Amino acid sequence: MIVDDLLHGNGIYAETNSGSNGNAFMYAKKGYQVITNDVSEYSYSVANAIMSDNVPTEFNCKYEWLNKYSDSYIGRASVFASVVELYGYNAEIPSEINSELEEKINIYISYFTKINNEKVRSFKSYNEDLFNYLKKLKEEKINVDIMFMDFAWPWRDGSKTEEYNTTANIYSNVFEKSKIANIEIWDKENVIDNVIKAVKEAKKVSKYVLLSNQSSNYPTPEVLEVALLKNGLNYDIRHTMLTDAEYEDNLGKESFFREYLYVIRGDING
Numbered sequence: 001m002i003v004d005d006l007l008h009g010n011g012i013y014a015e016t017n018s019g020s021n022g023n024a025f026m027y028a029k030k031g032y033q034v035i036t037n038d039v040s041e042y043s044y045s046v047a048n049a050i051m052s053d054n055v056p057t058e059f060n061c062k063y064e065w066l067n068k069y070s071d072s073y074i075g076r077a078s079v080f081a082s083v084v085e086l087y088g089y090n091a092e093i094p095s096e097i098n099s100e101l102e103e104k105i106n107i108y109i110s111y112f113t114k115i116n117n118e119k120v121r122s123f124k125s126y127n128e129d130l131f132n133y134l135k136k137l138k139e140e141k142i143n144v145d146i147m148f149m150d151f152a153w154p155w156r157d158g159s160k161t162e163e164y165n166t167t168a169n170i171y172s173n174v175f176e177k178s179k180i181a182n183i184e185i186w187d188k189e190n191v192i193d194n195v196i197k198a199v200k201e202a203k204k205v206s207k208y209v210l211l212s213n214q215s216s217n218y219p220t221p222e223v224l225e226v227a228l229l230k231n232g233l234n235y236d237i238r239h240t241m242l243t244d245a246e247y248e249d250n251l252g253k254e255s256f257f258r259e260y261l262y263v264i265r266g267d268i269n270g
C-alpha cells in the first residue's frame with residue numbers, strides 16, 4: 001500500500017537487507033525494477049534462484065557432497081533452505097548428506113524451479129554488507145525511488161540475533177571461498193549508531209527511505225524515534241499495524257506486537 005502510493009506502479013524498489021526476498025519478488029511481479037541486497041549467502045542464493053537466470057561462477061565447496069548442488073543458485077538455495085528447515089537456523093551444514101536431507105533438497109529444487117519459471121526478474125542483486133552496498137550504488141550512480149530497510153534488529157533485551165551470524169558468516173564459505181569476512185551482527189551497543197549512519201547513507205541514493213521496525217525489537221519505536229529526531233532525520237509519515245508474533249521466545253516478545261514503518265524523504269529529487 002505504502003510503496004504503491006509513493007510510486008504509482010513505476011520505479012526502482014530496492015532493499016538493504018532483503019532476507020527472504022519476498023517483498024522484492026512481489027514488487028518485481030508488479031512491474032517495478034527491484035534491487036536486492038543481503039550479506040547472507042542463503043538470501044543471495046534465494047534472490048538469484050527465484051528472480052534471475054544467473055549461474056554461479058565461483059566454486060570451492062566445503063564438503064564433497066555439495067558439488068552436485070553448487071552450479072546453480074536453485075541448488076544452493078535448496079541446500080540452505082533444507083538444512084534450516086530440518087536442523088534449525090543455527091545449524092552448520094553437515095559434512096555428509098543423508099536420505100532425509102536429499103529428499104528435502106529435491107523438494108526445494110522443484111519449489112524454486114517453479115518460482116523461477118514464472119520469469120519474474122530482478123534488476124540487480126548484491127551480496128554485500130549494507131554499507132558497501134550503499135557505497136556501490138553511489139559509485140555506480142544508481143539512484144532508487146524507494147530504499148526499504150529492515151535491519152537485523154537485536155532482540156528486545158539488546159542481544160544480537162544469532163541466526164544471522166550463521167547465515168551471514170557460517171554459510172559464507174559453503175560453496176565458495178569466504179567472500180565476506182566476519183560480518184558484525186548488531187547489538188544494543190552499536191545498533192542505533194549503525195541505523196542512523198545507514199539511513200543517512202541510504203538517503204544519498206534514494207527518493208524515499210522506508211525504515212521498518214517492530215515493538216518487539218531493541219530499540220523500541222520510542223527510543224528509535226528520539227534517536228532519529230536527534231540526528232535530524234524527520235519522517236514524513238509513520239505507519240503502524242498490529243501483527244501476530246511469528247513465534248514465542250523468552251526474550252520479551254509478546255504474542256502480538258506492532259510493526260512500524262517510517263517514510264523518510266531522501267536526497268534525490270525529481
Ligand SMILES: C[S@@+](CC[C@H](N)C(=O)[O-])C[C@H]1O[C@@H](n2cnc3c(N)ncnc32)[C@H](O)[C@@H]1O
Pocket residue numbers: 016017018019020021022023037038039040043128129130131150151152153164167168183184185
Ligand atoms: C529482519 S531480516 C530481513 C527480512 C526481510 N525484510 C524479509 O522480508 O524477509 C534482516 C536481514 O539482514 C541481513 N543482514 C545482517 N547484517 C547485514 C549487513 N551488515 N548487511 C546486509 N545485510 C545484513 C540478514 O542476513 C537478514 O537477512
